[in-house]
Amino acid sequence: MTATVGDTPIKLLETLHAEDHAWANIAPRYGVTDADPPWKVSLYATLECLSVGEALPSLERRHIEDRLGETLYRQIPGPEQQLLSLAHILLSRGLLSEQDLSERLRTVRQRLEAG
Amino acid sequence: MSHSHDHDHEHDHEHPAAPMVEEITDFEVLEIAVRELAIEKGLFTAEDHRKFTEWAEQIGPAAGSRLVAKAWTDPAYKARVLNDAVEACKEIGIDWTEPTGSGTPSDYMNLRVLEDTPTLHHVIVCTLCSCYPRPLLGHSPYWYRSPNYRRRLIRWPRQVLAEFGLLMSPEVEIRVEDSNQKCRFMVLPARPGGTEGWSEEQLAEIVTRDTMIGVALPRAGRTADDTRPVHKARRPVPHETEARP
Numbered sequence: 503m504t505a506t507v508g509d510t511p512i513k514l515l516e517t518l519h520a521e522d523h524a525w526a527n528i529a530p531r532y533g534v535t536d537a538d539p540p541w542k543v544s545l546y547a548t549l550e551c552l553s554v555g556e557a558l559p560s561l562e563r564r565h566i567e568d569r570l571g572e573t574l575y576r577q578i579p580g581p582e583q584q585l586l587s588l589a590h591i592l593l594s595r596g597l598l599s600e601q602d603l604s605e606r607l608r609t610v611r612q613r614l615e616a617g
Numbered sequence: 618m619s620h621s622h623d624h625d626h627e628h629d630h631e632h633p634a635a636p637m638v639e640e641i642t643d644f645e646v647l648e649i650a651v652r653e654l655a656i657e658k659g660l661f662t663a664e665d666h667r668k669f670t671e672w673a674e675q676i677g678p679a680a681g682s683r684l685v686a687k688a689w690t691d692p693a694y695k696a697r698v699l700n701d702a703v704e705a706c707k708e709i710g711i712d713w714t715e716p717t718g719s720g721t722p723s724d725y726m727n728l729r730v731l732e733d734t735p736t737l738h739h740v741i742v743c744t745l746c747s748c749y750p751r752p753l754l755g756h757s758p759y760w761y762r763s764p765n766y767r768r769r770l771i772r773w774p775r776q777v778l779a780e781f782g783l784l785m786s787p788e789v790e791i792r793v794e795d796s797n798q799k800c801r802f803m804v805l806p807a808r809p810g811g812t813e814g815w816s817e818e819q820l821a822e823i824v825t826r827d828t829m830i831g832v833a834l835p836r837a838g839r840t841a842d843d844t845r846p847v848h849k850a851r852r853p854v855p856h857e858t859e860a861r862p
Binding site for chain 1: 636637638639640641642643644645646647648649650651652653654655658660661665666667669670673674747759762763
């Protein structure tokens with residue numbers, strides 16, 4: 503599927519605390535000096551998997567990422583910008599639905615906060 | 618399944634724990650949510666993902682060292698490296714088009730290897746973000762991604778190299794290559810003296826990561842595992858306990 507990915511903001515992604523929760527801003531508050539968020543390697547692996555399975559070829563993704571990084575997600579730093587762009591692409595292309603993602607965000611948070 | 622935990626947990630944790638981000642960020646949640654849904658939609662499997670993660674966490678600069686050592690000992694190979702680096706990488710077992718274990722399609726399959734000469738020294742940077750030849754060098758070091766290095770290297774290369782302890786003679790031209798979004802670079806340093814007759818394996822040991830970025834020069838006898846130099850303070854400050862009579 504190669505539907506065009508527009509620059510129109512996606513409501514669900516706009517509800518995230520993007521700048522406040524970006525690693526570069528949150529890590530110093532806890533005295534953490536790691537340059538990258540712990541989830542970055544996992545994101546890389548997801549990107550590789552999507553490319554190998556041809557659901558989202560890397561070159562195509564990078565072009566869209568570059569564009570979104572100059573427009574919609576301009577204020578967001580590196581890995582977070584990449585993650586938001588990925589979610590944006592998958593939602594725009596109908597590979598994921600906003601409803602499913604919204605529900606999953608809720609249940610994942612619930613799971614992580616449990617216990 | 619039974620677990621035998623007869624050791625004392627208390628005494629294992631006397632040192633303070635490393636600081637951690639003690640809250641769950643929206644991005645941590647988003648990464649998991651996107652991945653899980655993609656797996657459920659059948660875009661890839663959890664096993665694929667685990668394999669890629671394992672690969673991504675263990676890659677290092679060994680492949681780049683092998684490439685340089687082979688180019689030093691085989692002029693025909695060096696010519697192939699300079700002509701078509703991605704193709705030449707296959708000869709040392711790195712296929713940029715094949716992920717896991719060798720290359721990754723996330724990196725652009727356009728690699729240029731920059732040959733140093735006695736009068737020309739290359740150093741690489743990515744001023745925009747952190748583009749880096751991962752299949753050959755592994756993950757970039759922290760300083761490579763820092764604004765300090767990215768912003769200053771192109772303006773004051775000699776000064777920045779000096780901060781790494783690399784003082785280049787004024788006669789040597791320094792060329793900074795900025796990895797753009799479509800091209801990766803790697804430095805092929807000049808083979809140092811004192812390595813005549815060495816095997817490829819011996820040579821590879823002195824081709825450290827930093828020599829392929831261009832912030833250090835290879836030297837006979839210096840490997841990445843070298844003992845770090847310790848310089849004693851010239852005017853040491855005594856500890857309180859030592860200062861007491």
